[in-house]
Amino acid sequence: MTEKKLKIALAGNANVGKSVIFNQLTGLHQHIGNWPGKTVEKAEGTLHFKGYTIDIIDLPGIYSLSTFSLEEIVSREYIVDEKPDLVINVVDASALERNLFFTLQLMELETPLIIALNQIDMAEKKGIKIDLKRLGEKLGVSVVPTIAIKGKGIYELLEKAVEVIEKGAAKPSAISYGEEIEERIRRLTEALGKIRLKYPARWTAIKLLEGDEQVKKEIYDLSPEILQVAENLAREIEEIHGHPCPTVVVSERYEVAGKIAREVQQILPRIKPQLGERLHEVTIHNILGYPIMILIFLGIFNVIFMLGGYMSEILNGLLYGYEPLFENLFGLNPLKEIIWGGIMEGVIANITIALPYIIPFYLILYVLEDSGYLARAAFLTDTLMHKMGLHGKAFIPLMLGYGCNVPACLGCRIMETERERLLAGFVVTLIPCAARTTVILGLVGSFLGLHWALTLYAINLIIVFLLGKLAFKVLPGEPTALIMEMPDYRLPHFKTVIKQTWFRLEEFLKISFPLIILSGLIIKFMEIFNLLEPISRFLSPVTVTWLGLPEITGVTLIFGILRKELTLVILATLLGTTNFQEALTPLQMFVFTLVVMLYVPCVATIAACIKEFGWKKAAIISLLEIILTISVGGLAYRILAILNLLEH
Amino acid sequence: MLTLEVVEMELPLTALREGESGVITSIRASFGWGKGGGYGLQKRLMDMGLTPGTKITVVKSAPFHGPIEINVRGYRLAIGRGMAEKILVEVQK
Ligand SMILES: Nc1nc2c(ncn2[C@@H]2O[C@H](COP(=O)(O)OP(=O)(O)OP(=O)(O)O)[C@@H](O)[C@H]2O)c(=O)[nH]1
Ligand SMILES: [Mg+2]
Numbered sequence: 001m002t003e004k005k006l007k008i009a010l011a012g013n014a015n016v017g018k019s020v021i022f023n024q025l026t027g028l029h030q031h032i033g034n035w036p037g038k039t040v041e042k043a044e045g046t047l048h049f050k051g052y053t054i055d056i057i058d059l060p061g062i063y064s065l066s067t068f069s070l071e072e073i074v075s076r077e078y079i080v081d082e083k084p085d086l087v088i089n090v091v092d093a094s095a096l097e098r099n100l101f102f103t104l105q106l107m108e109l110e111t112p113l114i115i116a117l118n119q120i121d122m123a124e125k126k127g128i129k130i131d132l133k134r135l136g137e138k139l140g141v142s143v144v145p146t147i148a149i150k151g152k153g154i155y156e157l158l159e160k161a162v163e164v165i166e167k168g169a170a171k172p173s174a175i176s177y178g179e180e181i182e183e184r185i186r187r188l189t190e191a192l193g194k195i196r197l198k199y200p201a202r203w204t205a206i207k208l209l210e211g212d213e214q215v216k217k218e219i220y221d222l223s224p225e226i227l228q229v230a231e232n233l234a235r236e237i238e239e240i241h242g243h244p245c246p247t248v249v250v251s252e253r254y255e256v257a258g259k260i261a262r263e264v265q266q267i268l269p270r271i272k273p274q275l276g277e278r279l280h281e282v283t284i285h286n287i288l289g290y291p292i293m294i295l296i297f298l299g300i301f302n303v304i305f306m307l308g309g310y311m312s313e314i315l316n317g318l319l320y321g322y323e324p325l326f327e328n329l330f331g332l333n334p335l336k337e338i339i340w341g342g343i344m345e346g347v348i349a350n351i352t353i354a355l356p357y358i359i360p361f362y363l364i365l366y367v368l369e370d371s372g373y374l375a376r377a378a379f380l381t382d383t384l385m386h387k388m389g390l391h392g393k394a395f396i397p398l399m400l401g402y403g404c405n406v407p408a409c410l411g412c413r414i415m416e417t418e419r420e421r422l423l424a425g426f427v428v429t430l431i432p433c434a435a436r437t438t439v440i441l442g443l444v445g446s447f448l449g450l451h452w453a454l455t456l457y458a459i460n461l462i463i464v465f466l467l468g469k470l471a472f473k474v475l476p477g478e479p480t481a482l483i484m485e486m487p488d489y490r491l492p493h494f495k496t497v498i499k500q501t502w503f504r505l506e507e508f509l510k511i512s513f514p515l516i517i518l519s520g521l522i523i524k525f526m527e528i529f530n531l532l533e534p535i536s537r538f539l540s541p542v543t544v545t546w547l548g549l550p551e552i553t554g555v556t557l558i559f560g561i562l563r564k565e566l567t568l569v570i571l572a573t574l575l576g577t578t579n580f581q582e583a584l585t586p587l588q589m590f591v592f593t594l595v596v597m598l599y600v601p602c603v604a605t606i607a608a609c610i611k612e613f614g615w616k617k618a619a620i621i622s623l624l625e626i627i628l629t630i631s632v633g634g635l636a637y638r639i640l641a642i643l644n645l646l647e648h
Numbered sequence: 649m650l651t652l653e654v655v656e657m658e659l660p661l662t663a664l665r666e667g668e669s670g671v672i673t674s675i676r677a678s679f680g681w682g683k684g685g686g687y688g689l690q691k692r693l694m695d696m697g698l699t700p701g702t703k704i705t706v707v708k709s710a711p712f713h714g715p716i717e718i719n720v721r722g723y724r725l726a727i728g729r730g731m732a733e734k735i736l737v738e739v740q741k
Binding site: 063064066068069094095096097098101211243246247250251254258267284286375378379380382383386391392416480481482483484485486488 | 674688689691692693694695699700702708710711712713714715717721722724725726728729731732
């Protein structure tokens with residue numbers, strides 16, 4: 001017997017817990033965190049339940065079924081065109097009214113649906129109690145309470161979903177508007193009855209009155225006369241109410257949502273302000289907010305540097321101790337040379353240099369992300385970001401860029417216009433990711449001191465700001481205004497933090513080690529066939545003459561394009577040691593790291609840029625960064641040499 | 649006896665101080681059926697609950713032309729100053 005197939009989509013407002021539920025159901029690892037707009041593309045996973053193969057679809061969070069933002073387009077197109085068997089509308093119990101506004105729209109679309117009333121723990125903390133039965137009755141929709149992060153109610157949700165599908169989900173009844181609007185919806189629905197529509201007629205009529213650009217365009221193609229009718233009716237409503245027709249429709253829908261919310265929920269006033277409230281006040285404080293932000297970032301790098309340095313030392317002693325064993329096993333012959341010099345050196349260098357910094361970094365960054373601080377940082381930096389033609393929300397992908405540029409590039413989709421996405425994507429590629437941080441902390445930090453490493457981060461921020469401003473000059477336009485929900489602070493959920501960190505680490509390991517082994521072998525063979533020297537020599541006018549680096553760095557910079565930590569790992573392989581002092585002067589370390597920090601996006605980032613912005617723009621970004629790096633690196637070398645701050 | 653005079657004033661949201669409340673009267677930007685640039689953002693604001701007649705409270709008004717944080721329909725929303733200037737509210741003083 002073949003299993004029956006079902007399609008269930010998760011839809012709802014941003015940051016309500018859709019992806020947590022998705023991960024629980026499918027065992028996959030969608031990005032979760034405490035800020036609105038993480039999921040930008042739909043994701044699919046399957047599960048087997050009671051003889052069904054169920055496709056679960058995680059959709060981007062949206063506040064309305066409009067088509068202004070990419071998230072809205074993705075989610076609406078899926079629900080409207082793919083017609084899933086059921087939509088699970090995930091609702092944040094702590095912001096019921098706004099969430100119900102979206103639920104009402106799903107009902108208008110006549111989508112079969114059930115509600116997952118999520119985050120009831122958060123709602124309880126805020127003193128909100130919801131009468132589930134009453135809510136279900138009011139809407140005519142089944143409601144399942146959940147605390148997704150703890151897995152509570154997930155099984156019941158799935159059970160209810162299948163039960164509703166099996167029973168043949170009763171299409172939920174739609175809400176009614178004021179009589180003068182209802183009458184016009186009726187007239188428009190009648191007119192629409194004459195043409196073949198892919199949407200329900202009533203929904204189409206309402207969307208026309210709401211001024212939905214896409215529906216308007218589609219109707220215009222089918223029958224321009226009906227659009228004319230709609231325009232006339234909209235004008236009539238506008239005359240009656242004194243507000244534009246879309247405003248009237250949205251207001252009335254919100255009124256219904258508000259009425260239901262008030263009827264089903266009970267809000268007990270909190271006497272003591274919650275800890276989260278206090279934290280919120282302090283972290284967006286007019287004066288305190290900024291030093292706190294700087295302290296948080298300095299603290300993060302400090303902790304990572306100390307932890308990383310400590311672990312690195314231990315691992316170093318541990319792993320290099322194996323070299324004699326290798327010599328005993330293979331003797332001092334070419335085979336040992338290839339295995340130890342080509343593979344093991346790279347693997348060990350990666351374990352001792354990269355991992356000690358990357359693990360704590362991912363962990364801390366994720367805790368920060370899941371606490372809800374990023375939204376506060378976005379609020380604080382709004383004015384600054386405007387100077388680059390962006391708004392505060394762009395600070396979030398920028399921050400994520402410190403972890404890895406690739407998801408950060410995709411994360412730029414939270415920006416509203418194409419221009420802003422490109423601007424944000426460009427600055428994101430300049431942010432030193434975790435891989436570059438291993439070079440900054442592992443080389444400059446370890447050998448020159450943390451203050452020099454922090455100097456590099458500061459230089460980086462200045463460059464980001466100046467280039468952002470410059471890019472804004474090239475791509476002028478009015479920056480969009482910031483409109484962002486501020487989520488409540490949350491205590492990061494321990495198990496989720498560990499899981500998400502592990503997942504990111506796993507991705508890193510899966511890509512990093514094979515690449516390192518491959519590169520190590522290639523380099524060994526290049527060495528055997530005497531190819532290293534010609535290549536290094538070819539690059540020496542730039543590397544040696546202009547940047548003042550040892551010739552050997554030319555090859556490492558080429559391999560670094562694959563992954564940035566390779567620059568250091570391969571340098572260690574070539575030198576046969578991680579004691580870089582033997583080959584580089586302090587000034588050379590600084591310049592080398594500066595170059596690595598900026599010189600070109602790694603291949604994965606370039607690929608992400610091509611996907612988001614097209615290959616032309618990706619090529620321009622890459623080229624620009626190479627030119628920038630060569631200029632800045634050469635200048636830094638000369639200035640620092642004159643100032644005599646670092647030994648050379 | 650003391651008489652309290654109630655004066656209603658229409659002000660941009662940016663004129664409210666932290667802790668003050670007002671009722672939205674309108675969002676002043678090109679709207680309607682034309683495809684104006686501000687339409688998307690304005691619709692977004694309404695979709696997030698800022699419809700005429702809604703009560704909002706200013707929680708935070710950031711300095712240096714920074715954004716404004718309001719409480720609306722039981723949640724917190726940050727709005728850029730440029731946009732907040734276009735939101736008109738009625739205040740009882
Ligand atoms: N306390 C609590 N937190 C929850 C619950 N469900 C989700 N969260 C947290 O809410 C935040 C958002 O969860 P996500 O699953 O990423 O939200 P989403 O709906 O996918 O968000 P977008 O993709 O941005 O639209 C995360 O920090 C979760 O840990 C819950 O039931 N209780
Ligand atoms: Mg999500």
